[in-house]
Amino acid sequence: MSITRCNICLRLVKVNVNALRNYHSENVFGFKKKPKKVYQVPDEVQAARCNESNFYRLVTAYRQHGHKCSSIDPVQFSLNSSCLIPELDLKRYGLSINKEVTFSGIVNSEKRTGTVSDAEQLLKSIYCEHIAAEFLHLEDEEEIEWLSQEIEKLPRQTLDNDTKIKILTEMLKSESFDQFLGIKFGSLKRYGAEGAESMFPFFTEIFRLAAEDNLEQLVMAMPHRGRLNLLTGIFNFSPARMFSKIKGNPDFPAKYVASGDVLSHLIASTNLKYGDKSVHLSLLYNPSHLEAVNPVSMGKTRAKQMLSADGDYGPNNEFSDKILNIQVHGDAALSGQGVNQECLMLSKVPHFDVGGSIHLVVNNQVGFTTPAARGRSSRYCTDLGKIISAPVIHVNGDYPEEVLKVSKIAFEYQRKFRKDIFVDMNCYRLWGHNELDDPTFTNPALYNVIRSRKTVPQMYADKLIQEGVVSEHTCKQAVESYKSWLNDELKAAETYQPEDLYFKNNWDGYNQAQEAVTTWDTGVDTNLLTFVGSKSVEYPNDFNIHPTLLRTHITNRLTKISEGEKIDWSTAEALAFGTLLFQGYNVRISGQDVGRGTFCHRHVMMVDQKSNTTYVPLNHMHKDQSGFLEVANSILSEEAVLGYEYGYSVESPRNLAIWEAQFGDFFNGAQVIFDTFITSGEDKWLWQSGLTILLPHGYDGAGPEHSSARIERFLQLTDSKENKPDGDNVNMQVSQPSTPAQYFHLLRRQMVRNFRKPLIIITPKTLLRYPTCTSNFAEMAPGTHFKPVLG
Ligand SMILES: Cc1ncc(C[n+]2csc(CCOP(=O)(O)OP(=O)(O)O)c2C)c(N)n1
Ligand SMILES: [Mg+2]
Incomplete structure (x- = not known):
């Protein structure tokens, strides 16, 4: 049988699929084409990796799997308690512990060389302790390289005493605030920050860096947990105003027709000052419907960006050069609410891009009464972030210094790549869903652990006292003076009158509509x-x-x-x-x-x-x-x-x-x-x-x-x-x-x-x-x- 050869020559046309599927919308209002970045891993780094390919595979395994045996759960109630990760077994890589290997170009270390045993120790300290990073799912090589370098530097970073004292002070203030409300308003649901106080280092660090980086505004969405602590602690919200509201007084001056909202939805609009720099923070109103405020915060961010000619609206800059979006989530709500998937899918779409949001998850590992393992099907509540190739850094909330360090990485990543990033702060909740709720009906074992431990601020105070950074006396004094200030504010609440903060700035000249039907000439020549x-x-x-x-x-x-x-x-x-x-x-x-x-x-x-x-x-x-x-x-x-x-x-x-x-x-x-x-x-x-x-x-x-x-x-x-x-x-x-x-x-x-x-x-x-x-x-x-x- 003869085979007839087909003489038709296939003409292969090189087609850029993106060109086919995309609009070419240069100079369309609200969209600028982003320049294509070219990134190349340096030759000497590539050479080192080729020479030590087995060792490089081990390092990669730690970057990819190290998080699975990390110690990020402060109440040790985790699914990952036994650390037997086959991918981290040296045998897989043909490596013996005494083998000398080159570190340079492979793992970020002060040492150029060392034994595999040294490397293992180092990698464990980076990837398997109180910080667990996930970034090997990212698509962009430059991002992966950058993140690995930054994360591997962390064990060598120390904080100065001023920063440590600042962290401690904020956390002690927060704890005092919760205790103060607990005493003065015994039946109040405050959704306090107790157990999650390490959120303070996240915020103070992000805000400080934002001001230092000359950002003009921060637009933030957050739910109930710890909101009142943040408002009074660092957002300059007057406690007298809050206490007046708790006592049942109206939110607004009498001339306005408005009902007001519950306590856990209060907002802030304030200038945060850091030395001679400052940044304006807008914390948005949120409804009880968890996570629904996130897209609202993105849209408001985009509108501010337009008004200040940021990003696609400006001549020569990138999105979030001036205005940055921050979103705070609860662990259960982040994984459960579909609106988050929609928001992430919007995050890089032309006309919706805000230049990447920084996300903090206040992960107390419970949602109302639902334990984490029943609250989702994924390993982490942040797994959703992976759909847009967002890095995730998990951190143990018992270690506020580590929280601060990873917050810095999150900020710098967002600035460098203008993409979303998640910090997943694992913590606990001291009380039930609110302070009047008994969590032991449903989570007795967990609450046995929680009730038998020291609080996060107290543990950190002990650490700094031991290091000689502060004395017990200073800590006590800090608490006393804060409580005394709160007492003064409580007195001031008796005569507090709501300020008229409405219809100002962009809204100057506008007002509430009257009870009449008005007719407006909307005709045009x-x-x-x-x-x-x-x-x-x-x-x-x-x-x-x-x-x-x-x-x-x-x-x-x-x-x-x-x-x-x-x-x-x-x-x-x-x-x-x-x-x-x-x-x-x-x-x-x-x-x-x-x-x-x-x-x-x-x-x-x-x-x-x-x-x-x-x-x-x-x-x-x-x-x-x-x-x-x-x-x-x-x-x-x-x-x-x-x-x-x-x-x-x-x-x-x-x-x-x-x-x-x-x-x-x-x-x-x-x-x-x-x-x-x-x-x-x-x-x-x-x-x-x-x-x-x-x-x-x-x-x-x-x-x-x-x-x-x-x-x-x-x-x-x-x-x-x-x-x-x-x-x-x-x-x-x-x-x-x-x-x-x-x-x-x-x-x-x-x-x-x-x-x-x-x-x-x-x-x-x-x-x-x-x-x-x-x-x-x-x-x-x-x-x-x-x-x-x-x-
Ligand atoms: C859309 C929506 N569904 C249900 C609720 C009721 N609810 C209020 S708080 C909460 C638990 C939230 O858990 P998590 O997100 O982990 O935050 P946490 O309270 O633990 O800080 C639930 C189910 C709600 N507020 N919104
Ligand atoms: Mg929770």
């Missing part, structure tokens, strides 16, 4: 409408436009604009966006595929058919234009993305944040954000938000799931009155406009008023192209406005 309308579909000469887009969308719009008639839904939207940009407001539209629009009607973002370059015509209307449209095509997430946009919206009233669900009925994946932030933020916290939510497509019919955006649920969520018409002071506005002009006015009204309210708009599908659902310029001209009812 016809010449400007014509200008904006034609600019909204203009593109550069060398731009390869999609032929269908040109034939339909662009041509039709130009005709309608020139006639000022038959203005359709998407044209009205473009006119609203463009005129707001013209007035200097920024507009950000976010959600899945929003640039094109789910129903292919919007096209605020055009894609060059040859180069994949994106273009946003509304950002090129005029050379002096000061407002810009950010088109944030999002990941397939509702909760984190909506939370993000809410956070963005509360930073400044001058930026219109719009979130569009792909189909209206998908909003319920973000129900937590609606319930705990959007509908209630002003009442709980006096946080106003003009966040505008587009929910297509109400009752247009597309099967059971897509035919309803469930408008009735939004109506139920309003505090609309039953006995009289609502004023502007309703908690949120819900509307279903039926003409393009109405939609135009609604969007513009969000920006021109002197207050902000969340707005839900049930948007259509069929009406987008329905011949009779059009408006004309006369309905958008000066003097026109949104009409609550058309008749």
